[in-house]
Amino acid sequence: MQIKTQRDGETLAVLLTGELDHHSAAPLRVELDALLGDRTIRCLALDLCGVTFMDSSGLGVVLGRYKLMKERGGSVRIQGASRPVERILKMAGVYALLGQQDAERGKGHV
Amino acid sequence: MFDNEMHVSFLGVSQNESFARMVAAAFASQLNPTIEELTDIRTAVSEAVTNAIIHGYSGMRGMVGMDCAIEGRNFTVTIRDEGRGIPNVPLAMQPFYTSVPNLERSGMGFAVMEAFMDSVTVESEVGRGTTVIMKKEIAAVGCDE
Ligand SMILES: Nc1ncnc2c1ncn2[C@@H]1O[C@H](COP(=O)(O)OP(=O)(O)OP(=O)(O)O)[C@@H](O)[C@H]1O
Ligand SMILES: [Mg+2]
Numbered sequence: 165m166q167i168k169t170q171r172d173g174e175t176l177a178v179l180l181t182g183e184l185d186h187h188s189a190a191p192l193r194v195e196l197d198a199l200l201g202d203r204t205i206r207c208l209a210l211d212l213c214g215v216t217f218m219d220s221s222g223l224g225v226v227l228g229r230y231k232l233m234k235e236r237g238g239s240v241r242i243q244g245a246s247r248p249v250e251r252i253l254k255m256a257g258v259y260a261l262l263g264q265q266d267a268e269r270g271k272g273h274v
Numbered sequence: 275m276f277d278n279e280m281h282v283s284f285l286g287v288s289q290n291e292s293f294a295r296m297v298a299a300a301f302a303s304q305l306n307p308t309i310e311e312l313t314d315i316r317t318a319v320s321e322a323v324t325n326a327i328i329h330g331y332s333g334m335r336g337m338v339g340m341d342c343a344i345e346g347r348n349f350t351v352t353i354r355d356e357g358r359g360i361p362n363v364p365l366a367m368q369p370f371y372t373s374v375p376n377l378e379r380s381g382m383g384f385a386v387m388e389a390f391m392d393s394v395t396v397e398s399e400v401g402r403g404t405t406v407i408m409k410k411e412i413a414a415v416g417c418d419e
Contacts, residue, residue: 186324187288193378217295217313219320223380248313255389256370256382 165192166214169199174206174238181214184222193225200229206238213244222249223256230262239263278304279343286327286338286355294340294353295319301342302349305412314390315349315410321383322353322406329373330357330404349410356403363396 165188168179176199182188200208208229215222230240240262245253253259280301284290295316302315319340326338339354360366366373367388372381387394391408398404 183292185288185291185320186328187291190288217316217320219317219324220380220382220386221324223382224378227380228378248310248317251389252317252382252386255385256380 167192167195171205174204175209176200176202176205176207177209177211179211179214183217184215184225185217185219186221189221189225193228196225196229197232200232203236206233206236207241208233208238209241209243211244212242212246212249215246215249218249218252220252220256223252223258226253226258227256227261230258276343276345279341281339281341283337283339286331286336286357288324288327290338291320291323291327294323294338298340298342298351302344302412305344305347305349306415307349307412308415311410311412315351318387318390318394318408318410319351319353321387322351322408325383325406326353326355326357326404328377328379329360330355332358347412347414349412350407352405352407354403354405359400359402360396360398360404361400363398367394367396 165180165182165184170177210226233240241264242253242262282297284293298319299312299316302312323338330336336355336357341352343350365371367384369385370381372379384394387408391410393409395407396404
């Protein structure tokens with residue numbers, strides 16, 4: 165799993181590439197939390213357009229970061245999920261939890 | 275008797291999650307599944323193997339067994355561990371139930387398996403281990419498509 169980041173004001177945009185499973189979730193979590201140690205970041209924008217595989221371990225990473233951002237009054241946004249990845253996110257009600265509407269989810273790049 | 279079958283066994287470490295789903299998908303490929311059907315199989319296998327590693331063995335060294343079989347258009351994959359077992363299977367299979375919320379698990383593994391496969395059967399005994407049997411019919415695609 166590769167990650168590319170771009171800072172824009174209070175938003176940290178993160179582009180994820182590769183397979184997001186239990187094996188890759190652990191280092192990804194460490195890397196994201198190190199970045200989010202900067203408390204001036206108020207919005208984490210995850211671009212999943214390069215994620216070729218994701219299972220429920222990916223849900224854990226997303227929901228865990230949501231909890232972290234919520235604790236500081238911030239937010240998480242998701243975009244670019246492929247159909248199968250989107251299906252899993254929807255099953256767990258992630259878009260609704262993040263307060264995202266259908267139209268906002270479309271393909272996009274950091 | 276199955277038309278075809280295969281059996282593998284691998285150490286329950288996270289490096290083998292991608293190995294297991296690749297092997298299962300490669301074996302299922304002889305049924306000419308769609309990309310979507312293959313993704314369903316890969317995801318369901320990943321869930322069951324991850325559970326064997328995280329929950330079944332939780333840090334202990336142990337082997338995970340995977341059997342795949344084909345009968346007509348039906349694909350069956352069985353994933354087995356000899357780990358701690360599940361005390362209450364119906365509870366464990368409920369969406370959002372996890373016994374380890376502190377590990378950032380969402381409790382959606384079994385729900386994903388059930389959504390992506392036609393059937394999921396779980397046999398488990400505390401202290402003996404867990405066997406997850408998943409079946410999926412691969413739709414026949416006409417040659418003029
Ligand atoms: N092979 C197994 N051995 C022992 N317990 C298991 C096994 N598989 C599942 N369980 C139990 O069933 C529960 C539910 O499993 P499920 O995969 O649905 O959720 P999870 O693994 O906790 O979270 P997620 O899959 O979303 O990361 C687990 O929390 C665990 O207690
Ligand atoms: Mg699981």
